[in-house]
Amino acid sequence: MRLTPDTTELLARARGDLRMGLPVVLSVSSGAVLAAAAETLSGERLAQMRALGAGTVLAITARRAETLKARAYDGDLARIVPPSDADLRWFLSVADPADDLNAPMKGPLQTVREGSAALHRLALGLVKSARLLPAAVITQINDGAAFAAENGLTRIESTEAEGYLTANSPLHEIISARLPMEVSEAGRLHVFRPEDGGEEHYAIEIGRPDRGQPVLTRLHSACFTGDLMGSLKCDCGPQLRAALAQMGQEGAGVLLYLNQEGRGIGLANKMRAYSLQDQGFDTVQANHRLGFEDDERDFRLGSDILKKMGFCAVQLLTNNPAKIDIMERNGIKVTARVPLKVGETAHNRGYLATKAAKSGHML
Known part of the structure; x- marks a missing residue:
């Protein structure tokens, strides 16, 4: 019997390390x-990485590179060469768009065009999956296995990890229990846990839906600000409550509550996007300036x-054609799209217009 971690477990460990500021x-x-x-990353660890003397770069996504007018020779990412005197503040200013308007001239930025960017791509995938800003400090080392062993660091073999970050991890139902709710006393909550150590997802079953018939369904992504705090910047809370109410009225339905806050970028990055929106950028532009795509969610979970x-x-309650x-x-047949047009306010009118114009939402 082997107790050593497999690739899925090592990737989960690596995500935890990166969130703690530890290199992998x-x-x-x-x-x-x-x-x-x-x-x-701390200033001390950055200094230690640069002291290795093998050349350090900052890997950013092509979306962030576009904002910074840096050439993304690798297509989906750019490898930025830092100035010799660059400190932690320089790395953070390139990674984080918070001060872009105050200090727009961060360049000219020199980018690498020679050599493989495969490990840089893996690093960015790991950082994104850890719900951090998509920017990774990368330093070349000679013997990866020996270096990891000497320093007690997590080591990931790229060939073994290939595909793991984009594959949907198998889900297992952990428990289900009766949950009487305002919209229906005949409610049941199912909890599903992925094998990759990621966040759990939930299914709220209303009544006793016939498995042989199309069930009224809503794929709802977690929204702390809208669902719990009643935010007026989005329509998430009203959509959640309207979907549950309709299922209660019809006596049957399934609401899938997927923990993919902020279109899959996490609450901290979502708040960064909100801050950028306060500077005048729309929701899509804000995501791009942070280095993310328009929508990073994985609806295969549903x-x-x-x-x-x-x-x-x-029968899918949605305005989003991507979900259909x-x-x-x-493998899930959508027999009908049921519109869900609720929650427009003076605060989110521009947001909804952007979703319609740039993301194709049927509003």
Whole structure:
């Protein structure tokens, strides 16, 4: 019996290390790098990484590079060469757009165009999955296995990890229990846990839906500000309550509550996007300036949960065509789209218009 961690477990450990400001070692047959999240890295550890003398770069996504007018020779990312006297503040100013308007001239930025960026891509994928700013400090090292062992660091083999970050982790139902609610006393809450150590997701079952018939379904992404605090900047809270109310009225339905806050970038980054919106950027522009795509959510989670619960067809409460497409492509037939147009306010009118114009929402 082996007690050593497998690749899934090592990736979960690496995410935890990066959130704590600890570097990880990433390896391929041709070499290795030491990688750290720019957001959590301390000045002392940055100095130690640069003292290794093998050349340090800051890897950022092509979205962030576009904002900074830096050339992304690697397509989806750019490897920025820091000035010799760059301190932690320089790295953070390139990684974080918070002061872009106050200090717009961060360059000219020199970017690397030679050599493989495979390990830099893996580092950015790990940092994003840890819900941190998508920027990684990378230093070349010689013997990855020896360096990790000497320093007690987590080491990830790139060839073994390939595909793990983009695959949807298998989900397992942990428990379900009766949950009487205002909209229906016949409620039941199911808790699903992914194998990769990520956040749990929930299914709220109203009544006793017939598994052989299309079930009224809502894929709802967690929104702390809207669902709990009654934020007027989005329509999430009203959509949640309207979907549950409709299921209660019809006597049956399934609401999938997916823990993908801020379109999958996490609450801290969502608040960063809100701050950028206060500077005049729309919701999509704010995400891009942070280095994220328009929407980083994985709706395959929803289809996986439905299949686990025995459903194969839905009437989908949504305004988002991407959800319909994902359901269909992952084996869940969408027999009807049920519009969910609620919650427009003076505070979110521009946000909703952007969702319609740039993300194709049917509003």
